[in-house]
Amino acid sequence: MSFSLDVKNELLSVEQNDCCRLARDYAFLLYGRAFSVKEIAILTEHEAIATAFAGAIKHLSGAEISPEKTKGEKFRVSVTDKAVLSDVAEKLGLSDSSFKKRVNFANIAEPCCYNAFLRGVFLACGTVTDPEKEYHLEFSVSSKGLADDLMHVFDEFEPTPKVTQRSGSYTVYFKNSADIEDVLAIMGATENSMMYMHAKVVKDIRNTVNRKVNFEQANINRTVVAATKQYEAIAKIKEKIGFDALPPELREIAKLRYIHREVSNAEIASMLSKPLTVSGVNHRFQKLIKIAGELK
Numbered sequence: 001m002s003f004s005l006d007v008k009n010e011l012l013s014v015e016q017n018d019c020c021r022l023a024r025d026y027a028f029l030l031y032g033r034a035f036s037v038k039e040i041a042i043l044t045e046h047e048a049i050a051t052a053f054a055g056a057i058k059h060l061s062g063a064e065i066s067p068e069k070t071k072g073e074k075f076r077v078s079v080t081d082k083a084v085l086s087d088v089a090e091k092l093g094l095s096d097s098s099f100k101k102r103v104n105f106a107n108i109a110e111p112c113c114y115n116a117f118l119r120g121v122f123l124a125c126g127t128v129t130d131p132e133k134e135y136h137l138e139f140s141v142s143s144k145g146l147a148d149d150l151m152h153v154f155d156e157f158e159p160t161p162k163v164t165q166r167s168g169s170y171t172v173y174f175k176n177s178a179d180i181e182d183v184l185a186i187m188g189a190t191e192n193s194m195m196y197m198h199a200k201v202v203k204d205i206r207n208t209v210n211r212k213v214n215f216e217q218a219n220i221n222r223t224v225v226a227a228t229k230q231y232e233a234i235a236k237i238k239e240k241i242g243f244d245a246l247p248p249e250l251r252e253i254a255k256l257r258y259i260h261r262e263v264s265n266a267e268i269a270s271m272l273s274k275p276l277t278v279s280g281v282n283h284r285f286q287k288l289i290k291i292a293g294e295l296k
């Protein structure tokens with residue numbers, strides 16, 4: 001099941017009083033596929049959404065409408081019956097001319113109803129990406145007027161969406177994980193909001209750990225490459241001229257590297273009979289590499 005559907009299922013289970021119910025149903029219908037004097041309709045992949053849409057129409061008009069399954073495995077609810085449409089219009093205070101174009105804010109009566117309205121918009125045209133993948137919540141809106149009105153509803157709340165136009169439709173969206181958490185909670189999907197927060201924390205920790213592991217791995221690789229180069233030079237010296245030919249301050253360090261092939265220069269420094277800094281050790285290895293380079 002998609003994360004969007006999880007959220008929608010939670011939104012459908014939110015208990016609401018009458019004022020909020022009207023605001024939610026209104027938004028659900030208005031931001032669906034069609035909302036005009038000729039037709040109110042939704043087309044959705046999810047049967048539960050279609051059933052809830054039919055429920056909203058029943059609540060406003062008393063009419064029983066069953067979702068139908070389309071050939072493309074989607075679910076459609078469509079009302080074209082004039083009597084039903086006029087009942088819905090009357091309940092929502094809409095005239096023929098105010099249908100569709102803009103939000104009738106009289107249907108968002110109380111502060112609580114703004115949350116319910118957003119819940120309805122999301123049910124109709126919202127999607128949210130699984131936080132494991134990316135942070136993205138959007139409302140896909142059919143007209144500029146409805147996009148503007150949706151932005152206006154968001155003025156009541158803290159997070160501010162962005163809007164973009166895409167091939168004739170308008171996308172009102174959030175890309176910040178904290179904003180998305182807030183929007184989910186505002187709409188009433190509190191459980192999914194918590195899950196969202198949790199997923200983000202887990203992802204952040206995983207990223208930090210991976211960064212650290214990569215960093216440490218890179219350090220280890222560098223150490224091994226350096227030590228191998230030193231070892232090869234020293235093995236050549238041993239073979240060609242022997243350790244006894246080296247000055248005493250290089251001899252001990254050469255023997256240590258010859259025995260301990262993969263330890264870091266810092267560890268070599270700690271093994272010396274007379275203490276030396278790591279850069280002192282580096283310096284002596286450079287000398288040994290130079291000597292080896294000059295041997296035939």
Ligand SMILES: [Zn+2]
Pocket residue numbers: 017018019020021110111112113114116
């Ligand atoms: Zn309310």
